[in-house]
Amino acid sequence: MERNTRQRNAILGVITEVGRPLSTQEILVEGQAVVPSLSIATVYRTLKDLITEGWIVPVKLPGEADRYELTRLGKHYHFKCSSCSKVFDIHERIKNNNLPAPADFIVESYDLILYGRCSECVPKSGGTEPEAAKHLI
Amino acid sequence: MERNTRQRNAILGVITEVGRPLSTQEILVEGQAVVPSLSIATVYRTLKDLITEGWIVPVKLPGEADRYELTRLGKHYHFKCSSCSKVFDIHERIKNNNLPAPADFIVESYDLILYGRCSECVPKSGGTEPEAAKHLI
DNA sequence: ATGCTATTGATAAACTATTATCAATAGCGC
DNA sequence: GCGCTATTGATAATAGTTTATCAATAGCAT
Numbered sequence: 098m099e100r101n102t103r104q105r106n107a108i109l110g111v112i113t114e115v116g117r118p119l120s121t122q123e124i125l126v127e128g129q130a131v132v133p134s135l136s137i138a139t140v141y142r143t144l145k146d147l148i149t150e151g152w153i154v155p156v157k158l159p160g161e162a163d164r165y166e167l168t169r170l171g172k173h174y175h176f177k178c179s180s181c182s183k184v185f186d187i188h189e190r191i192k193n194n195n196l197p198a199p200a201d202f203i204v205e206s207y208d209l210i211l212y213g214r215c216s217e218c219v220p221k222s223g224g225t226e227p228e229a230a231k232h233l234i
Numbered sequence: 235m236e237r238n239t240r241q242r243n244a245i246l247g248v249i250t251e252v253g254r255p256l257s258t259q260e261i262l263v264e265g266q267a268v269v270p271s272l273s274i275a276t277v278y279r280t281l282k283d284l285i286t287e288g289w290i291v292p293v294k295l296p297g298e299a300d301r302y303e304l305t306r307l308g309k310h311y312h313f314k315c316s317s318c319s320k321v322f323d324i325h326e327r328i329k330n331n332n333l334p335a336p337a338d339f340i341v342e343s344y345d346l347i348l349y350g351r352c353s354e355c356v357p358k359s360g361g362t363e364p365e366a367a368k369h370l371i
Numbered sequence: 372a373t374g375c376t377a378t379t380g381a382t383a384a385a386c387t388a389t390t391a392t393c394a395a396t397a398g399c400g401c
Numbered sequence: 402g403c404g405c406t407a408t409t410g411a412t413a414a415t416a417g418t419t420t421a422t423c424a425a426t427a428g429c430a431t
Contacts (some may be wrong), residue, residue, distance in 0.1 A: 100377055100428045119416085135378045140421060158292035159345060176335055179427065180343065189334030197326030198313055201353035205316065208296060208347040216338035237398045237430055258388085273410045278389060299388060 108143045109152060116155040118164035118184045119176065122191035158184065158210055174209040180218035187211060241337060244268035245280045246289060255293040255301035255312065255321045293349055295321065311346040317355035 111127040112119060119127070121140055128135045135215045144165055155163040158177060164184055174187040191209060196202050214220075248264040249256055256264070258277050265272045281302055284290045292300040295314060299320055311324040328346060335341050351357075 102378065102428070104352070104379070134380070136382095138381075139379055139422085142378085145420090155297035159296050160300075163297075174334070176339060176341075185332050185336075185339075187336075189326060191334070196323050196348065197308075197311070198348055198350070199322075199353065201323075201356065202313060202322075202348075203351040203356055204313075204348050205350040207349065208345075210345040210347075211333065211335055211339075212342050212344065213335070213342040214340040216336065219338060219340055239408065241409070271410070273412095273413075274388085276409055277406085311396090323381070 103132050104128070104135055104139050105143050105146075106172060107135065108140060109147060110145075112153060112165060113120065113167060117186060118166040120129065120162060120164050124165065174211070176211040176215070178215035178218050179212055180214055187216060240269050241265070241272055241276050242280050242283075244272065245277060246284060249284075249302060250289060252305060254323060255303040257301050258368060261302065265348050293321065311348070313350065313352070314346040315348055315352035317351055320352060322352060 103122065107128045110122060110126055110131065115123075121137065121144070124133065125137050125140050128140065144153065147165075148155065152169055153165045154168050155165055155221070156175065157163055166186070170186060174189075176185045176187050177183075178185070187209070191207075194206060195221065196204055244265045246259060247249070247268065248261055252260075253357065258281070261272050262272060262277050264278065281290065284302075285292065288305055290302045291305050293302055293303055293312065295312065303323070307323060311321045311326075313324050314320075315322070320345065324346070328344075333341055333344060
């Protein structure tokens with residue numbers, strides 16, 4: 098990156114402000130709110146550059162295209178809402194001694210992905226789902 | 235499925251005997267040890283049928299193509315060896331109260347993927363990696 | 372403000388994984 | 402063993418995502 102363009106600022110700005118991992122389409126749409134002419138090619142190109150420069154990292158969920166978020170958020174896990182499909186960060190950790198694995202395997206890292214309903218999509222008080230849902234785990 | 239073919243038997247047999255989630259390529263190669271003419275098209279076709287019939291389920295890991303394993307193994311998690319890329323089953327569970335999420339979110343299920351070295355790829359005694367690795371988590 | 376050229380926008384191309392096509396093959400009932 | 406037709410093998414086609422191309426645009430140093 099040698100020039101400070103509106104497109105690049107918009108893309109990094111969107112990722113910074115929204116505060117959850119965004120898909121290329123989400124970045125395109127949100128970015129076009131700032132720079133209407135923004136194209137998907139520029140989104141991909143800029144994401145690639147931002148990754149190379151260390152500003153952002155790809156967030157990979159099983160069976161889904163990459164999302165992107167700020168590197169400075171550090172290591173953490175994700176929650177995907179099964180209703181709105183938005184992905185949120187979870188910064189709590191699992192206690193080390195609760196990581197299950199055969200004794201002769203060496204665990205170097207782990208990924209935890211939670212699925213359920215985000216606060217926006219939780220059925221408002223009165224429903225019967227919330228407590229029942231716990232049994233699905 | 236209306237006919238009992240060598241190809242189908244070979245594919246289901248391989249998945250059953252190997253006992254860990256297999257990629258389409260692994261299934262093709264292992265299957266060709268039984269039926270040399272086996273083609274990748276038949277692998278995909280048969281996997282699709284076996285899923286429809288409920289014999290197998292796809293195993294999805296972040297950023298990777300589907301692997302397949304027996305449905306009757308039930309719900310569990312996976313360990314991927316960063317050295318040989320093989321994926322293994324983990325049948326232990328995480329204690330429910332250790333699942334981290336915001337209070338106003340409803341967690342319905344979760345996925346746990348461990349990464350590290352499987353027993354085959356663990357550096358034999360004398361290396362310095364094993365204990366050091368724990369700090370990476 | 373002007374000029375150089377990095378960057379953009381539009382779209383074609385590439386890539387990977389999976390599915391469709393179709394003539395040849397091979398289960399299986401008779 | 403014969404014949405019917407489901408299944409196979411080889412490969413083309415598709416789908417979804419990401420990358421390459423290239424003329425037009427727009428930072429930014431002067």
